[in-house]
Amino acid sequence: MYKRIPKLSFLQILILLAPIVSQAQPILGFKPEDVPSQLAIEKKFDSHLKAENLRELLKKMSAFPHHVGAAFDRENAEYARDLFKSYGFEARLDTSYVLFPTPKIRVVELIAPAKFKATLTEPPLKEDATSGQTKAQLPAYHAYSADGDVTAELVYVNYGIPEDYEVLKKMGIDVKGKIVLAKYGNSWRGIKPKVAAENGAIGCIIYSDPKEDGFFQGDVYPKGAYKNETGAQRGSVLDMPLYPGDPLTPGYGATKDAPRLSHTEAPTIMKIPVLPISYGDALPLLKALGGEVAPAAWRGALPLTYHIGPGPAKVHLKLEFDWKVEPAYNVIAVLKGSEFPDQWIMRGNHHDAWVYGANDPLSGAVAVLEEARALGELVKTGWKPKRTIVYALWDAEEPGLLGSTEWVEERKEELQKKAVVYLNSDSNGRGFLYAGGSHTLEKFLNQVARDVNDPQRNISVSDRLRAKLLVDGAPKAKQEARTRTDLRIGALGSGSDYTPFIQHAGIASMNIGFGGEDGGGEYHSIYDSYDHYTRFKDTDFTYGVALAQTMGRAVMRMANAEILPFEFQNFTNTVQQYTAEIKQTMDAMRSQTLEHNQLVKENRFLAVADPKKPFVQPSPLPDVPFLNFAPLDNALSMLEKSAATYAEAVAKAGTISADKLNQLNEILYTSERFLTHPDGLPRRPWFKHQIYAPGFYTGYGVKTLPMIREAIEQENWLEAELGIVRVSDTLVRFAAQIEQANALLN
Known part of the structure; x- marks a missing residue:
């Protein structure tokens, strides 16, 4: 047929x-x-949709390094623009001008008790065709590290997150004036030098321990997928929990003539030098450390006893950067809507990489291009989207979401009027569907996933994910997989181009991909290549097709739905869960405080103290107060009623006049704006959303109801009370928006 x-x-x-x-x-x-x-x-x-098209696109676009400022970065952008045009889209390049420092000097050397100079190189491999382009590759470094030339004793700090420094304090170890050595993992990399500097360290080195992504996990590259002893993870250390995007133009677009801060005064640039190294280069440093043996949970997989220091290892770290502004080329492709051209369905992925970027980001970017080509084929047969479809391939995502953030900041007012939804992907692999996003879209995504076939198991990607939760999920996830109609989606923190849309502009967003059966250690190294991807990731590109099928359905359904598919009961249930979690946190803190104070009173700490060390009696902890959650409970009760009324009304809706339908859809797609606050979050006003935000000390990791949750974690009770009032008011306004929709339907 x-x-x-x-x-x-x-x-x-x-x-x-x-x-x-x-x-x-x-x-x-x-x-x-x-x-x-x-x-x-x-x-x-x-x-x-053709898997072979994805393969050919990936090979072409990963042939050369394409970081910001590289010639091939622009070439890829122009190539994608021209492809969109050939598919029938109106396509263009929108250019921003962003700070992108690159290294001039990189030195890490052990100067005592032995001598060793880190190689800081990833050698070419004959099994990896592109790895030999050494002159064009960016070396392993951290963008937005400070310049610095420091020499000091070394201290091993595990993952270098706040909890680790609490352990060090209990052990009597101070990092002030020291250089710290941290492992990758358990947080976003930019948190590690940030916390080190806050604790007085003067330099930071981050290495990839083989326990996380090296030989402990499986055979190393090129025999297997995992990181070999020379592999190093490049990346940004921009303080993105403060604000993402160009550090020199906070809150406004980085146009050619925009006013700019100097790089020395930009608040998101790190205050100390920081550099990534391989575990081959880290081994001599760890061997030279003395002091106490690291706790069991801190030990990696290298063949040595992990010590903490400080010393006798002494390290010299020297870094110098070229602080230059480079053009970032965002590819924008538009297919105008036939009925509602000023309602935009946005779909994006980034195209820049640290080196070749076959997995990150091109495995997602090529799915975007194939989606657009397939839509173009439908248009040739007479199909038309009712709403405008906007495809975007962002530049400068890797340094800190620069391309998408500057684009949104420059067009924020227009986007808040016209953007219905933003649908994002990044890298893509093989295995199970993963999804995070606005919970007003949770039911919508479940229906999309229900209608996409898993290429390995010949069941829906939704059913395969449900099966995984039934087998491997936590007890609560298993129970819900058996009893709840819809699978839960995650909440969005940060780490990809959805951030400016949802966190800053209040545009409902989703982030979707496949993975879980595609492990490896190539991330942000020169070995994230076509050869690595086609051997160890989505080898036949069937999951690239599955991503295009999933996102293509999402785009088409959003574009042509009569009533936009936002739903509020799942959102309400999710926020009720977040509230319950916060209350449980308060109860646990109260119990722990009471137990600690009782132990102090009974002098029990002396019994477990090390008799070889001076004993310092812990002080009693201040009582944990009872916060007034009544405003939040009342707001959730109001929201629950409004959401239930809407679900019933929309299910019974018959024919709606065109005028009322337009009003209804505008209410629906602007509803996410009512979850933002113009003042943003305390000490970081760029983040406007009151339900989801990246944690101040988690980076990518989300904090839900962030103003309340983080204030409680920091024992700032006054701010927690103010947060309860603000979030409650936010939910009341959100419920009032739903009531407007109910009034139209009734």
């Missing part, structure tokens, strides 16, 4: 395919009689 399709009209195709999907399940936003034709066009969309 498909061989005949080019000769048939769009209407004839739908008539032929309708019997296949006549028993289809409901789709949010579509009348029951319209579901068969929607599913039919989705089947036709699937027929245009």
